[in-house]
Amino acid sequence: MFINDYHIHSEFSGDSNQNMRDIFEKAISLGLDEIAITDHLEYDIEGMTEKWILNLDKYTKTVLEYQDEYRGKLDIKLGVEVGVQPHTREYLEEQVKKYPFDFVIASTHAINRCDLAWGELQKTKNKEELQRFYFETVLDNVKKYEQFSVYGHMDFVTRYGGPEYRGMDYHMHKDIIDEILRTLIHKGKGIEINTSGYRYKENRFYPCTDIVKRYFELGGEIITIGSDSHIKEYLTLDFDVAYEFLKSIGVSYICGFDKMKPVFKRIK
Numbered sequence: 650m651f652i653n654d655y656h657i658h659s660e661f662s663g664d665s666n667q668n669m670r671d672i673f674e675k676a677i678s679l680g681l682d683e684i685a686i687t688d689h690l691e692y693d694i695e696g697m698t699e700k701w702i703l704n705l706d707k708y709t710k711t712v713l714e715y716q717d718e719y720r721g722k723l724d725i726k727l728g729v730e731v732g733v734q735p736h737t738r739e740y741l742e743e744q745v746k747k748y749p750f751d752f753v754i755a756s757t758h759a760i761n762r763c764d765l766a767w768g769e770l771q772k773t774k775n776k777e778e779l780q781r782f783y784f785e786t787v788l789d790n791v792k793k794y795e796q797f798s799v800y801g802h803m804d805f806v807t808r809y810g811g812p813e814y815r816g817m818d819y820h821m822h823k824d825i826i827d828e829i830l831r832t833l834i835h836k837g838k839g840i841e842i843n844t845s846g847y848r849y850k851e852n853r854f855y856p857c858t859d860i861v862k863r864y865f866e867l868g869g870e871i872i873t874i875g876s877d878s879h880i881k882e883y884l885t886l887d888f889d890v891a892y893e894f895l896k897s898i899g900v901s902y903i904c905g906f907d908k909m910k911p912v913f914k915r916i917k
């Protein structure tokens with residue numbers, strides 16, 4: 650069966666020390682056909698330290714060199730995970746356009762320079778307010794940002810802030826989530842199933858099954874699966890759950906990407 654992991658971080662990310670070559674060797678040992686390296690590209694977040702500044706020249710050159718070296722053994726795609734904020738969209742689009750990416754994940758990690766992981770946003774908003782604020786920002790990003798293939802972990806707002814911020818109820822934000830999904834579909838963009846939620850003890854992937862189902866119901870077709878691994882041991886973790894789920898809702902394929910174009914691959 651064709652297996653591709655489309656959300657992987659390496660030592661080029663501010664929050665990973667994972668050597669890139671070791672990722673490729675691990676991927677081969679796991680029998681993967683294809684992977685996308687998607688290191689973090691972030692810009693203008695409060696307190697962002699130097700290690701978070703992605704050297705795009707060096708990064709893309711490194712991935713492309715490995716791509717050549719591993720040709721025939723493992724298909725390596727040049728990807729990136731762009732942390733989009735309303736005020737940084739234009740700058741990030743300019744950056745992304747300069748390089749020959751195969752695949753770009755757009756994610757909302759921070760809003761108004763404030764990283765969700767820090768807990769500042771949670772100080773002034775309860776769970777429902779924070780989720781609303783988060784989805785409003787995602788919608789705004791989805792409408793106005795162009796340089797991406799799939800939206801990353803679309804509802805991972807529940808990951809931070811402790812137990813009282815956990816849990817996603819699609820129906821509570823159905824209006825706005827549907828608008829996000831319709832916009833994505835209209836623009837020919839996809840979503841990812843990000844399996845890291847199992848590791849974050851949420852016992853689910855991002856986004857929740859209701860949102861993935863709804864994306865297909867509304868006519869969406871583009872879906873990738875990613876482990877969001879920051880260490881090689883997490884490659885493809887809990888992918889079996891994602892495949893089973895997709896099959897249970899009648900979806901028999903997943904996507905890879907080549908030069909920003911989706912390539913559909915059958916799952917058996």
Ligand SMILES: [Zn+2]
Pocket residue numbers: 730756758801802
């Ligand atoms: Zn992310």
Ligand SMILES: [Zn+2]
Pocket residue numbers: 656658730877
């Ligand atoms: Zn990530």
